[in-house]
Amino acid sequence: MSxxxxxxxxxxxxxxxxxxxxHLVDAVDLTAAPGETVGLVGPNGSGKTTLLRCVYGALRPTHGRALLDGDDLHTMTAKARARRVGTVPQDGQTDFELTVREVVAMGRSPHRRFWEADTAADTALADAALDRVGIAALAHRDFPSLSGGERQRALVARALVQRPALFVLDEPTNHLDIRYQLEVLTLMKELAATKLLALHDLNLAAYYCDRLYVLEAGTVVASGTPAEVLTPALLAAVYEVEAEVTPHPRTGAPTVVYLPEPPAPST
Incomplete structure (x- = not known):
């Protein structure tokens, strides 16, 4: 799969x-250059999911627009948009009465006419994607029977099969154990496509993202490289936690260590 x-x-x-x-999202400006991996971080309720849903077309913005190579994503048909934008939602849907391979193969539907069946090339792409996310052995399982982590990997495979120019991922590591968190994010980082993703884990965001946007109450309060954004002062202001941030000795990425509040003195 190229x-x-x-x-x-x-x-x-x-x-x-x-x-x-x-406003759940308020006057957000954001850019992602071709091939860049851009992360959205911020506390629960800060607007990350709403912003992503506006970008990939599940919601229509009340103001403003999202442009892909200069084309307004919200003036495209859903099918045209799906040919260019691959989406991985936060929680894998469980109502597909399909096998895992059939769910993954749905990623090819934007590229063919309604009445056309899967081709041998479509099947090969689906099999390659299943193998790439490590669930080839589950191809014939019913999708609803999968665990949360397995469903998440299947939806990543479906997005791969779309072969989009932009991936929009909302907590793509949701439900995944540590090994697969790293594998999925490494896979995304290696793709030539542009990536916009929301992450809760700031250390993963620092390692895998080229730039970060910090959302608070629907607005962007900081943006820049992980080293520029993830400072003790910002973490205190936005997340209301005390933290130490130091470069990792091997990767050089900012590493966040949270400091718990000392227990209240006993009386």
Whole structure:
């Protein structure tokens, strides 16, 4: 399976809110250069998932736009968008009454007409993707029977089969044990395509992402390289935790060590 072509992403003043003035995402500007891996970090409820859903088309922004190589993603048809954007949602769906291989092969549907069946090339792509994420042995299992981590890897394989120029991934390591967290993120990092992903684990974000955007209450409060963004001052302000941040002696990536609050003195 060869790598797919990368694309540039530009999010311009994107907002998503309600008629009463509440905004889940508020005037976000964001860029990702071709081939870049860009991470979204921030506390729960900061707007990461909403922003990603606006980018990949599950939600329509109330203001602003998302451009892929200059083309507005929200003026495309769903099928045209799916040919260019591969998505891995936060929680694997469980209502597919299909085998794992059939779910993965769904990634080819944007590239063919409605009535066309899978070709031998489609099947080969699906098998290669299953092997690449380590679940080839599960190809004939029913998708709902999989564990959360197995479903997540199957959805990563489905996105690979789409062969998109942009991957949008919402907590792609969700439900995965440590080995597969590293394998999935390494796989994504190695792809030529552009990647936009939300991560809770700041140390994984620091190691695998070229740049980070920090969201708080729906707005971007910091952006830059992991070393520029992940500072004790920012972690205290945004996450309300005390932490030490030092370069890892082997990787050079910022490493965050959280410091628990001392217990209250007994009386």
């Amino acid at each position: 790598d797919r072509t990368a694309a540039s992403l530009r999010v311009e003043a994107l907002s998503y809110g309600f008629g009463d003035g509440r």
